[in-house]
Amino acid sequence: MKLFSRSAKMINLLILSALITTFYSCKDDEDEAETITETIIVEKDIATFQVRLNMKQKVNGQDLQLNTVNRPYTNALGQKFNVTRLRYLISDLTFHMNDGNSFIIDDYHFVDAADSSTFVYQPDVRIPAGIYNKISFKFGFDRIDNAKNYPELDAVSWGWPRGVGMTPDLGGGYHFMQLEGTFDSSMTVSKVFLTHMGTARSIVGTDTTFEDNHFVAYPTISPLTVNNNLELDLVMNVEQWYTDPYDWDFNVYRVMVMPNYNAQRKLNLNGPSVFTIE
Amino acid sequence: MSLRSNKITWLLAALLVLASSAFNGCREDDEDQVEVLTPPPTGPGTPPPPSPYAFDIPKHLAAFSYNIPADNPTTVEGVMLGKRLFFERRLSINNQLSCGGCHRPEAAFADPGMAVSLGAQGQQGERNAMAIFNVLWSQKPTLGFNWNRSATTLEEQAFDPVTHPLEMMETWPNVVNKLQNTPGYPQMFERAFGTATIDSNLVVKAIAQFERTLISANSKMDNYMLAVLNDTSQNPPTLNDYLTPQEARGFNVYVSTAKGDCFHCHGNVNLNNPLWTDFDFRNNGLDVNPDSGLASTTKNPADLGKFKTPSLRNLVFTAPYMHDGRFQTLEEVVEFYSTGVKDTPFTDPLMADRGTLNANLTTQEKADLVAFLKTITDSTFVNNPAFRP
Numbered sequence: 001m002k003l004f005s006r007s008a009k010m011i012n013l014l015i016l017s018a019l020i021t022t023f024y025s026c027k028d029d030e031d032e033a034e035t036i037t038e039t040i041i042v043e044k045d046i047a048t049f050q051v052r053l054n055m056k057q058k059v060n061g062q063d064l065q066l067n068t069v070n071r072p073y074t075n076a077l078g079q080k081f082n083v084t085r086l087r088y089l090i091s092d093l094t095f096h097m098n099d100g101n102s103f104i105i106d107d108y109h110f111v112d113a114a115d116s117s118t119f120v121y122q123p124d125v126r127i128p129a130g131i132y133n134k135i136s137f138k139f140g141f142d143r144i145d146n147a148k149n150y151p152e153l154d155a156v157s158w159g160w161p162r163g164v165g166m167t168p169d170l171g172g173g174y175h176f177m178q179l180e181g182t183f184d185s186s187m188t189v190s191k192v193f194l195t196h197m198g199t200a201r202s203i204v205g206t207d208t209t210f211e212d213n214h215f216v217a218y219p220t221i222s223p224l225t226v227n228n229n230l231e232l233d234l235v236m237n238v239e240q241w242y243t244d245p246y247d248w249d250f251n252v253y254r255v256m257v258m259p260n261y262n263a264q265r266k267l268n269l270n271g272p273s274v275f276t277i278e
Numbered sequence: 279m280s281l282r283s284n285k286i287t288w289l290l291a292a293l294l295v296l297a298s299s300a301f302n303g304c305r306e307d308d309e310d311q312v313e314v315l316t317p318p319p320t321g322p323g324t325p326p327p328p329s330p331y332a333f334d335i336p337k338h339l340a341a342f343s344y345n346i347p348a349d350n351p352t353t354v355e356g357v358m359l360g361k362r363l364f365f366e367r368r369l370s371i372n373n374q375l376s377c378g379g380c381h382r383p384e385a386a387f388a389d390p391g392m393a394v395s396l397g398a399q400g401q402q403g404e405r406n407a408m409a410i411f412n413v414l415w416s417q418k419p420t421l422g423f424n425w426n427r428s429a430t431t432l433e434e435q436a437f438d439p440v441t442h443p444l445e446m447m448e449t450w451p452n453v454v455n456k457l458q459n460t461p462g463y464p465q466m467f468e469r470a471f472g473t474a475t476i477d478s479n480l481v482v483k484a485i486a487q488f489e490r491t492l493i494s495a496n497s498k499m500d501n502y503m504l505a506v507l508n509d510t511s512q513n514p515p516t517l518n519d520y521l522t523p524q525e526a527r528g529f530n531v532y533v534s535t536a537k538g539d540c541f542h543c544h545g546n547v548n549l550n551n552p553l554w555t556d557f558d559f560r561n562n563g564l565d566v567n568p569d570s571g572l573a574s575t576t577k578n579p580a581d582l583g584k585f586k587t588p589s590l591r592n593l594v595f596t597a598p599y600m601h602d603g604r605f606q607t608l609e610e611v612v613e614f615y616s617t618g619v620k621d622t623p624f625t626d627p628l629m630a631d632r633g634t635l636n637a638n639l640t641t642q643e644k645a646d647l648v649a650f651l652k653t654i655t656d657s658t659f660v661n662n663p664a665f666r667p
Contacts, residue, residue: 067580069623084580084627115420149550151341155415157556159547161533170535172548180627192627255631258535 048126050229051093055111055119056278057086059238066113071184076243079250081183081193083238086113088177089158090234091141091214095127096134098223103127108141110153121234132224135232139271140176140197140214147173160198160258170259171199171210177267179241183250193254195241197271200264215268219277233278240274241267325468328353331487333414336495338503338552345417350433350483352490355470360488362466363481365667368456370398370446377439377485380407383665386592386656387411387492393603395445403444405569406603409596411494411659412553412589421557425585425601427575432489436482450478457481494591494659495552498525503549517549521653528650531643538615538637538647542628543587554590554654560626561585563619563635564600571601582624591654608648616644 057064059073064083071080091108109121140146153159153174162172179195200211219234242248246266257263331352346352363369365378380395380403381387387410389395394403405425413432416423422430429435439445440453457463457476464474471480502520509515517526531538533547541547544554559572561583568583575581585601599605605614619625619635629635639647659665 067578069580115418117420149341151550152343154545154548154551155342155553155556157542157545157547157551157558159541159545159550161535161541161547182623182627192625192630194627194631196631255627255633256535258631 047129047227049129049226050126051105051123052229052231053093053109053121054231054233055109055121056233056235057111057113057238058235059083061237064113064238071182073239075239075250076247077249079183081181081250083113083179083181085178085180086236086238087111087156087158087175088179088236089140089153089174090121090137090217091145093121093123093137094135095130095132095224095226096136097130098133108145108150110156110158112156127226127230129227130225132226133221134218135221135224135277136216136218138214138216139275141174142214143212146199146212146214150174169208169210170201173199176214179238183254193250194257195253195267196258197264197267198258200261200268201259202261211265213264213268215271217272217275219275221277235276235278237274237276241270244270244273246270325472327472328355328470330354331357331491333491333493335493336500336504337507338500338550339412339415339493339495342415342553344414346414346490347431347433350486352487353470355466356484356487357491359466359470360484360486361665361667363457363485364488366457368460369440369448369453371448371452372398373456374398375446377436378667380445381410383662383667384595384660385409386494386595386660388596390595390597393598397442397444398447401444405601406598408586408588409592410489411492411592414490414493415553416557418557421559421586423586426570426572427559427586432486433479433482436485437478453481454478492659492665494656496658497591497656498653499549500552500654500656503552506549522649524646524649525653526650527643528646528648528653531639531647532650536632537639537643539628539631540590542631544590552591555587558587559584560587560628561622561624562615563622563625563629564604564614566620566622568622568624569601580624583622584624584626590651592656592659593651594655595660608651609644612639612644612647615639 064086065072066086067084068082071082073081073083075081087110089108089110093105093107093109094102096102105123105125105127107123107125109118109123111118111121150158158174160173160175161170163169175196175198177195177197179197181193182191183193184191198213200213202209202211221232224230246269248266248270253260253263253266331354333352350356363377364381365376367373367376367379369376375398378387380389380392382390384390389407393406395407397403408425413423417432419430421427423432423435429438437450440448440450454476463476467476467480467484468474470484473480498520502515502517505515505520517529521529532540532544543556543558543560545551545556546554559581561568561571562585565583569585570582572584573579573581593599593608597606597608599608599611605611616637616639619629621635625635
């Protein structure tokens with residue numbers, strides 16, 4: 001994973017130069033102490049600002065209601081559904097500048113639609129002032145981050161089977177999303193669906209491979225001039241998981257979605273249009 | 279939730295520390311300016327402040343965060359008082375029943391053999407007494423406590439049983455009066471909380487402190503997880519090094535999405551969650567017409583029949599099972615998940631991830647799964663003298 005953009009490095013270099021001056025000054029007289037002060041002022045010139053994302057979930061423009069008794073939502077195929085559970089994870093929020101530089105926040109945020117305490121994502125890292133023409137983030141983890149351990153995620157049963165001993169191996173790491181509910185169906189069995197997303201396992205003949213299944217979302221924004229703390233609403237439009245480009249049929253991709261390669265890839269391709277910035 | 283440290287932040291912090299050192303190094307008279315912190319005044323009538331309690335948290339649980347209320351820090355004196363109160367029968371109307379009467383240490387603080395516990399006057403309760411351990415990590419307000427989340431905090435949880443008509447049937451003023459007039463208690467409250475004047479808030483605070491110390495993390499599966507954590511060799515230990523072949527097959531059933539698919543609720547699919555639950559609420563399809571469950575708290579009919587997902591730890595001590603204690607054995611529990619799950623409008627979708635509500639396990643798979651569940655047994659916990667009256 002790239003840890004710093006060039007913008008971030010620029011900030012660090014400036015501070016480093018300030019400290020070199022500081023150490024040097026200790027060996028000299030008081031006059032140079034004033035130089036120290038001046039150097040630190042240089043650092044203040046690079047203003048940084050706090051980012052706050054309000055994580056929202058909507059369906060067809062309305063706020064998502066969990067656990068409704070009826071099935072108030074409709075997918076692209078006209079299938080009525082409700083949502084009983086929605087949890088998801090984003091990482092590496094990135095701010096892109098016009099000149100091609102970008103500022104990456106090496107971090108993640110877990111959202112549980114049933115827990116309002118997860119609705120605000122305010123990274124510890126502040127972003128530098130500037131004009132940003134794009135914002136992006138990874139949905140889920142990339143391969144490297146997905147191989148690490150996160151006790152906070154382990155504590156909420158967020159693991160994705162990696163195959164211990166004889167168990168089926170789905171590639172390990174963590175879920176990217178759990179979107180669950182029920183739908184209207186002519187089937188006699190339970191009408192539930194479990195849209196779980198994570199690493200995609202491909203089995204061709206005797207060859208099993210695991211594909212990094214995260215995607216990068218670029219919700220559209222107007223160019224942002226960041227000269228103050230930034231607050232944005234990042235909206236997951238739930239119905240978009242089930243269309244564009246693939247219309248998702250709950251009768252086909254109902255359960256056992258985790259080990260289903262085609263289902264995982266379709267989620268990956270439908271995902272980029274799911275998020276909007278408001 | 280920003281849990282990963284950002285390297286930029288660390289670098290900045292490190293540089294600022296260095297800068298601070300550099301400045302200090304230039305001033306030779308700084309020591310004279312150091313603020314000396316002095317303890318609060320003590321005198322003959324002022325008890326010393328309570329000592330912070332040092333939790334003994336094993337390595338494989340150390341990374342799991344927990345929140346202790348700021349207004350109820352865990353102290354040695356508070357825990358000692360809480361333990362005495364937990365086993366104090368004066369909390370009941372007839373001085374016959376304590377918390378420990380239904381939450382017995384030898385049963386991992388469940389009520390062994392009792393589908394529902396009996397109250398102070400022998401009346402039957404409503405739901406099975408939940409086991410108590412590792413509640414230190416169950417502090418999320420949205421998940422709360424009790425089968426139906428009727429309490430938000432551990433402190434709040436301790437209030438209701440005292441006055442509940444099917445449990446202790448006492449009033450809090452009576453409890454406070456009895457404790458205030460029992461030799462030893464005023465002094466213990468004074469040591470724990472700085473006041474000898476007892477009130478109900480202090481009683482539940484002390485009980486909660488004791489309950490937070492009930493840590494269970496020493497079983498076969500814990501030993502394996504610790505061994506993996508401690509291993510630095512090229513050949514890390516395997517599950518087969520620690521489990522019998524049957525137990526290992528049972529773990530396979532546990533994590534297989536096509537078989538048990540237990541991990542979506544009880545966690546630990548990759549052997550990194552020794553809590554064996556996510557503390558969340560679910561309807562597991564026990565009944566077509568279920569007990570209200572979580573709906574009794576939320577008033578949402580969609581929450582009918584949802585109950586807190588219990589930990590799978592120490593099951594050999596906590597029978598009978600489920601919120602109403604309907605199953606006497608683990609075999610009965612596994613049989614239910616294999617063939618007995620009801621298809622209701624509110625059965626949790628996760629129950630059907632394999633494509634069918636019922637796991638349809640073979641006789642061998644069921645026996646293997648039971649064998650595996652017994653590997654999460656911590657005998658040292660139920661025999662720990664620190665947790666006995």
